[in-house]
Amino acid sequence: MSVKLAAVTAGRAWPPASHTRPVASTASSARRRRRSRGAADGPPIPREAWTRLAACTAAAALLQLDGTVITVALPSVAHDLHVANSATALILSAYFAAYALLLFPGGRLVDRLGARHVALLGLGIFAVGAALGAVVSSLTLLCLTRVVQGIGAGLVSPAALAGAVSGFPPERRGTALGIWGASAGLSNLIGPLLGGVLTVAIGWRADWWALVPLALAAAWAVATHVPSIVHEVGENGPGKVLNATVGAAAFVAGLTFAVMIGTFYLAEQYLQKSAGYSALGASAVLIVVAFLVGAGAPLAGSLVDRHGERLPTMVGFFGLGVGMAILAIPGVSLHGIGTAFLLIPVGLGLGMLFVPVSRAALNSVPETVHGRASSILSAARLGGAAVGAGLAGAALSGGAKASTVHLALAIAAGACLFLGLPSAGRFGSHPAPRADGASQDAQAVSA
Numbered sequence: 326m327s328v329k330l331a332a333v334t335a336g337r338a339w340p341p342a343s344h345t346r347p348v349a350s351t352a353s354s355a356r357r358r359r360r361s362r363g364a365a366d367g368p369p370i371p372r373e374a375w376t377r378l379a380a381c382t383a384a385a386a387l388l389q390l391d392g393t394v395i396t397v398a399l400p401s402v403a404h405d406l407h408v409a410n411s412a413t414a415l416i417l418s419a420y421f422a423a424y425a426l427l428l429f430p431g432g433r434l435v436d437r438l439g440a441r442h443v444a445l446l447g448l449g450i451f452a453v454g455a456a457l458g459a460v461v462s463s464l465t466l467l468c469l470t471r472v473v474q475g476i477g478a479g480l481v482s483p484a485a486l487a488g489a490v491s492g493f494p495p496e497r498r499g500t501a502l503g504i505w506g507a508s509a510g511l512s513n514l515i516g517p518l519l520g521g522v523l524t525v526a527i528g529w530r531a532d533w534w535a536l537v538p539l540a541l542a543a544a545w546a547v548a549t550h551v552p553s554i555v556h557e558v559g560e561n562g563p564g565k566v567l568n569a570t571v572g573a574a575a576f577v578a579g580l581t582f583a584v585m586i587g588t589f590y591l592a593e594q595y596l597q598k599s600a601g602y603s604a605l606g607a608s609a610v611l612i613v614v615a616f617l618v619g620a621g622a623p624l625a626g627s628l629v630d631r632h633g634e635r636l637p638t639m640v641g642f643f644g645l646g647v648g649m650a651i652l653a654i655p656g657v658s659l660h661g662i663g664t665a666f667l668l669i670p671v672g673l674g675l676g677m678l679f680v681p682v683s684r685a686a687l688n689s690v691p692e693t694v695h696g697r698a699s700s701i702l703s704a705a706r707l708g709g710a711a712v713g714a715g716l717a718g719a720a721l722s723g724g725a726k727a728s729t730v731h732l733a734l735a736i737a738a739g740a741c742l743f744l745g746l747p748s749a750g751r752f753g754s755h756p757a758p759r760a761d762g763a764s765q766d767a768q769a770v771s772a
Contacts, residue, residue, distance in 0.1 A: 370500075373550070374492025378501050380546035381489035384444055385505065386512045387451075387543050388478050388485075391536060392417075393516025398529040405529060408464050415464065420471040420478070425707045427479020428700040434480070435696025440488030441551040443696075445544055447480030452540035459533035474536075483699035486683065488551050491695070495688045496630060499680055503626020506679040510619025517612065566697040570689035573751035574682040577638065578702050579709030580745055581678045584737045587713030588649065589614075591733050592659070594717075594725040600660040613665060614672040621676020634681035634752035641677030642749060644670035646741030653734035659727055674741075685752050 399413040434443045454473030461467050489505055490498045523531040589611055596607040621641075628637040648670035651657065658664055683702060690698050720733050 370493060370497060374501075376550040377492045377552075378489050378504060380543070380550040381440070381444070381485040382505050382508045383546050384448060384481050384543040385485040385489070386508045387448075387536070387539055388482060389509050389512035390516045390519070390539070391420075391474070391478070393513055394520035394523075394532050394535070395420075397517055397520030398524045398532040401524050401529040402464075402467070406462070406464050406467070412464060415468050416471055419468040420475040421707060421711070423472040423475025424478045424482070425475075425704060427476050428482060428704045428707075429697070431480040432483040432697040432700025435484045435487050435699070436694055439553055440484040440491065440696070441547060441553050443480050444484035444488060444547045444551065447477045447482075447484060448540050448544040448547065449477070450474075451477030451481065452537050452544070453477075455533050455536035455540065459530045459537075482703045483696045486687075486699040486702070487695040488547075490683075490687055491692070498684050498687065499626040499629035500623075501626070502629075502680040502683050503623035505683070506622025506625065506676060507619045509679065510615045510617075510622060510676065513612070513615035513618070566690055566694040566701070568689055569751060571686045571698055571701060573748055574686035574689075575701050575705035577678065577745065577748050578682045579705040579712075580740060580748070581675065581682075582706045582709035583713035583716075584645070584649075584740060585675055585713065586710040587717040588733060588737050590714055590717040591720060591725070591730050594721060595727065595730045596660060598725040599727065602660070610660075610665075610668075614668055614675070617669060617672020618676040618679075621673040622679055624673075625677040625680040628677075629681050629684050634685040635749055637677045638681045638749035638752055639746055641674045641681075642741045642745035643674070644677065645674030646738045646745065648674060649734045649741065650738035653731050653738055655728070655731055657731075659730055681752060 395416065399416065400410060402408075402416065403410045403413045431443060431447070451474050454470050454475075454477060457473065458467055458470035461470060486505075490501050493501045519535065520532050523535060593607045593611065596602040596610060602610075625637040625641070628640075648667055652659065652664070652667050652671075657667075683699075686698050686702055687695055717733065720729055723729055
């Protein structure tokens, strides 16, 4: 026995190499190494982490659903309240302005009070705003209720993202964020359909009423599955939230949303005003892209866990840029059957871009500032959306012509290939270092 122990201690094989046991052992070890290649291995993720992710994802999906449901109802709102169609843009602007203003205070509250408390507060405010919006009778009051909803959304957004990944170690957060991204695509699929059915069957107020039980259901899920956790602050304070990686992630997030919102807005206007599509038909085209986004996000999650954030970001910008570049060629149809095939790299490319930025930013800062890092990403996305919508509106001043859309697509493709691809180089090309095996919650205290 002592000889065997000595041989093992010295690193020599036991039994001798002529025996068959080491061969099987070596083959088994090789299989284990192949399975564990990349950083996505480790102990199984506990069930509580998955239910926490589901609850926070539902809260975030509600915010995504709100935008699509309400947008579909705006023409009916204008007719019922006797205002111009252009005036209903204030309903969206009021919401997004309040949303953006509350993001940074919301992120700070998440870091101080925990994701659970801030998410519940935000969902409660959001539900109250939606209920009030369903009963008001003037555009001014409706805009004020949208401000209330925006305040709630500004609290929910950073809390939901920080809470979603809080049960996952850094090397497994891509998987969680892939599910997160897929839920965004699913919300964009359901939103136009739900909004259209409610508006046609009942009226535009039903769209606001529908948000109330959805917000309450999300609040129940958060209250049930998200623990009251506040991460301890070390002697040196909570840590810095701004660094080169967070800056690069914010830039990529803003660029992605500027390209997406700007081109989609132009496409919807062109399809309805120039190509003769109905509102439902134009929305169906964008639903195809939303489905592809939902399919691409989990794939991106798997890639970032195994290869780091750089590869999926480059693949995403390349697919998005090439797809838009082909659509930008004069003479290429923007509304034919063949267009659907060209939308495949566009949709999958977009889906690949949501996960890496969130994972890179959150993994580059301590958990004590995850709320503020989440708010920076959300603010960058809102800012990018505003820029994209503004540029698209300026482009439409000459009319929703095919030549206008071709030019806009060419500009968007250039932004992806010449701005997006270089920015991807700021991200890591290796998986995140594995945590020391301790649970993420082991470094936290109950609030």
